[in-house]
Amino acid sequence: MAKLILLVDDDLDFLEQNRGVLSSRGFRVTCACDPQEALAAIERERPDLVVSDLMMKALDSGFSLARLIKQDPRWAGTPVILVTAVASQRGFDFNPRSREDLIAMNADAFFDKPVAPEALIAKVEELLA
Amino acid sequence: MSEEPVRILVVDDELGVRAGCRKILSAEGYEVTIAEDGQAGWEAFQARRGFAVLLVDLMMPRMTGLELMKLVREVDPDVLPIIITAHATIDTAVEGTKQGAYSYIPKPFTPDELLLAIKNGLERRGLTLEARRLREERERRLLEVAAERSKSNTIIKCITDGILVINTEKLIVLRNAAAAHILPDAELVPFPLEALGCAEVRSLIEEVLDSASGPTILSREVGLGEATYMVNVSQVLEPGGAEPASGAEPASGAEPASGGEAAGAVAVFRDITALKKLETAKSMFVSMVAHEVKNPLAAAEGWLNLILSGLAHQDPQEERRMIQRSLIRIRTLRTLVTELLNLTAIETGNFTLRRSPVEVAQVAADAVEANREKSQEKKIQLSFTAGAREKALADREALLMVFSNLIDNAIKYTPEGGHVGVHVSHDGLYVKVTVRDDGIGMDPGDKDKAFDEFYRAKNDFTANVPGTGLGLSLVKRLTELHQGRVSVASSPGAGSEFSVHLPVC
Numbered sequence: 001m002a003k004l005i006l007l008v009d010d011d012l013d014f015l016e017q018n019r020g021v022l023s024s025r026g027f028r029v030t031c032a033c034d035p036q037e038a039l040a041a042i043e044r045e046r047p048d049l050v051v052s053d054l055m056m057k058a059l060d061s062g063f064s065l066a067r068l069i070k071q072d073p074r075w076a077g078t079p080v081i082l083v084t085a086v087a088s089q090r091g092f093d094f095n096p097r098s099r100e101d102l103i104a105m106n107a108d109a110f111f112d113k114p115v116a117p118e119a120l121i122a123k124v125e126e127l128l129a
Numbered sequence: 130m131s132e133e134p135v136r137i138l139v140v141d142d143e144l145g146v147r148a149g150c151r152k153i154l155s156a157e158g159y160e161v162t163i164a165e166d167g168q169a170g171w172e173a174f175q176a177r178r179g180f181a182v183l184l185v186d187l188m189m190p191r192m193t194g195l196e197l198m199k200l201v202r203e204v205d206p207d208v209l210p211i212i213i214t215a216h217a218t219i220d221t222a223v224e225g226t227k228q229g230a231y232s233y234i235p236k237p238f239t240p241d242e243l244l245l246a247i248k249n250g251l252e253r254r255g256l257t258l259e260a261r262r263l264r265e266e267r268e269r270r271l272l273e274v275a276a277e278r279s280k281s282n283t284i285i286k287c288i289t290d291g292i293l294v295i296n297t298e299k300l301i302v303l304r305n306a307a308a309a310h311i312l313p314d315a316e317l318v319p320f321p322l323e324a325l326g327c328a329e330v331r332s333l334i335e336e337v338l339d340s341a342s343g344p345t346i347l348s349r350e351v352g353l354g355e356a357t358y359m360v361n362v363s364q365v366l367e368p369g370g371a372e373p374a375s376g377a378e379p380a381s382g383a384e385p386a387s388g389g390e391a392a393g394a395v396a397v398f399r400d401i402t403a404l405k406k407l408e409t410a411k412s413m414f415v416s417m418v419a420h421e422v423k424n425p426l427a428a429a430e431g432w433l434n435l436i437l438s439g440l441a442h443q444d445p446q447e448e449r450r451m452i453q454r455s456l457i458r459i460r461t462l463r464t465l466v467t468e469l470l471n472l473t474a475i476e477t478g479n480f481t482l483r484r485s486p487v488e489v490a491q492v493a494a495d496a497v498e499a500n501r502e503k504s505q506e507k508k509i510q511l512s513f514t515a516g517a518r519e520k521a522l523a524d525r526e527a528l529l530m531v532f533s534n535l536i537d538n539a540i541k542y543t544p545e546g547g548h549v550g551v552h553v554s555h556d557g558l559y560v561k562v563t564v565r566d567d568g569i570g571m572d573p574g575d576k577d578k579a580f581d582e583f584y585r586a587k588n589d590f591t592a593n594v595p596g597t598g599l600g601l602s603l604v605k606r607l608t609e610l611h612q613g614r615v616s617v618a619s620s621p622g623a624g625s626e627f628s629v630h631l632p633v634c
Contacts, residue, residue, distance in 0.1 A: 011424065011428060013428035013431065013432065013454060013458065014427075014428060014431060016454075017428075017431040017432060017434075017435055020435055020440055021435070021438075021440060024440050055420065085420055085423040085424040085427050086416065086419050086420040086423055086424075113423070113424070113427035113428075113431070114427040114428070114430045114431035114434060115431075116434060117434060117435065117438045117440065118438070
């Protein structure tokens with residue numbers, strides 16, 4: 001069966017766009033509008049990979065979600081891709097510069113919005129390989 | 130003074146003595162004035178003051194030499210009287226010197242005796258004058274120093290920055306009122322540095338005091354309680370280090386540092402709390418704007434990317450939908466920029482209202498009509514009732530923006546088939562416009578923040594509603610510019626009611 005990808009974003013446009021991109025490559029896609037919904041979806045549908053927005057209800061909700069996923073032994077192996085429109089807050093730039101930065105933010109990849117379709121597909125396929 | 134000739138007044142009733150003295154003294158470069166008796170001498174003295182020496186005979190008609198001396202010295206105590214007398218007895222000499230005569234010359238005398246007496250007298254006078262000049266100068270300086278000291282103490286006391294002066298013994302020897310308020314660690318100055326509660330400040334001061342490598346200034350932001358201070362500690366090098374220590378007598382007794390050596394340190398505490406808050410607010414605002422601008426931009430770009438990548442399979446219908454979706458985001462962005470500019474204009478006072486008496490109900494009616502089409506698209510029933518025709522002193526365009534924004538919001542947050550009602554009424558000194566909907570409403574937390582910049586309630590419904598989060602804060606600012614107020618009553622599921630009160634003119 002095709003791999004299942006969970007998309008998390010409070011912006012419907014991004015959900016639709018990324019769903020379009022990923023399903024065109026044969027992935028199954030499920031969507032959640034906030035971290036709470038995302039956690040429920042993970043329990044229920046056991047996605048193979050999560051693509052989450054960074055700033056949803058609370059400013060760091062993407063980071064929290066990634067941490068909850070990686071700290072739970074059941075999903076610790078699930079790759080997480082974080083995506084954000086603004087990679088800095090109050091002058092503090094949290095763009096990861098190294099592998100260590102990514103590990104620190106519990107992410108396997110980090111993208112600036114919007115993600116070019118080819119780049120997203122390439123990263124998802126790499127992480128699921 | 131040295132350029133001008135020394136002036137001598139010779140008073141004697143003997144012509145021979147007068148003429149002799151004038152001849153001898155003039156030859157030595159003295160300027161000589163003569164008088165034939167005490168009275169004439171007094172007149173000559175008064176006619177032109179500034180004599181250095183008074184050569185005076187004792188026994189003269191009309192006024193004696195002693196009487197003249199007394200009068201002269203009352204007016205000018207610097208005049209040096211020398212008595213020339215034939216009655217060279219001990220008694221007269223004693224009496225003469227009691228009256229202030231410097232010396233006396235018994236008649237007859239040789240020119241050398243006269244010149245020597247005068248030379249000695251002038252020397253003595255010069256010394257006296259110099260000593261007095263020095264004394265006066267010292268007194269003046271002391272006065273100045275005292276005035277300066279009390280002046281600087283007053284200034285230091287009044288400075289709103291906190292000031293601590295620490296000597297090399299690590300004793301805090303001066304603390305102004307502001308510093309006592311910031312660091313209320315000890316009752317009395319001086320007190321040891323260790324008594325200072327804040328370890329950060331303590332170590333900063335110690336670092337400066339202990340630094341051996343010349344003058345040092347260290348600056349650090351330190352949080353003390355609720356406040357943030359910029360603390361500047363500078364090393365004081367002057368040997369006159371006693372000056373800052375002036376506030377505390379016991380400590381200033383410590384041996385002053387020799388030239389170039391550290392005399393202590395001065396710590397200045399500047400309250401930058403307000404600045405920090407402003408800085409935080411500013412950077413938060415910039416971050417918010419960046420996020421709010423980039424998000425719709427990225428969404429629009431994402432749709433266009435999708436079309437270009439051919440993922441829509443060249444389906445014209447699908448492509449059209451994507452273009453429409455990006456247009457919505459771009460329009461939101463344009464509105465955001467306009468609203469931002471308006472908000473900034475209001476904040477900087479550059480938003481000029483063109484106010485004239487305006488019938489508020491008429492403007493509200495126009496705003497309703499402007500939103501008619503939008504409501505019909507959503508099958509929302511938009512009604513308008515006016516129970517008041519009062520005028521307010523208002524900028525028509527600004528009012529239209531206020532009402533339009535509220536009606537637009539009401540339509541946005543009301544599901545299809547709902548109702549939005551606009552009502553104008555009279556309320557005391559105000560004309561009141563209410564915009565009521567039976568939409569999704571707000572929970573109390575969202576309600577409190579509704580007028581904050583960039584605040585948008587986030588829930589399943591609002592996720593589908595495009596908005597900038599600036600509309601309501603613009604409504605609030607514009608209403609307040611009209612001396613009006615805006616309020617909201619709302620609860621989840623029960624709709625919202627926004628009321629604008631404007632003073633009737």
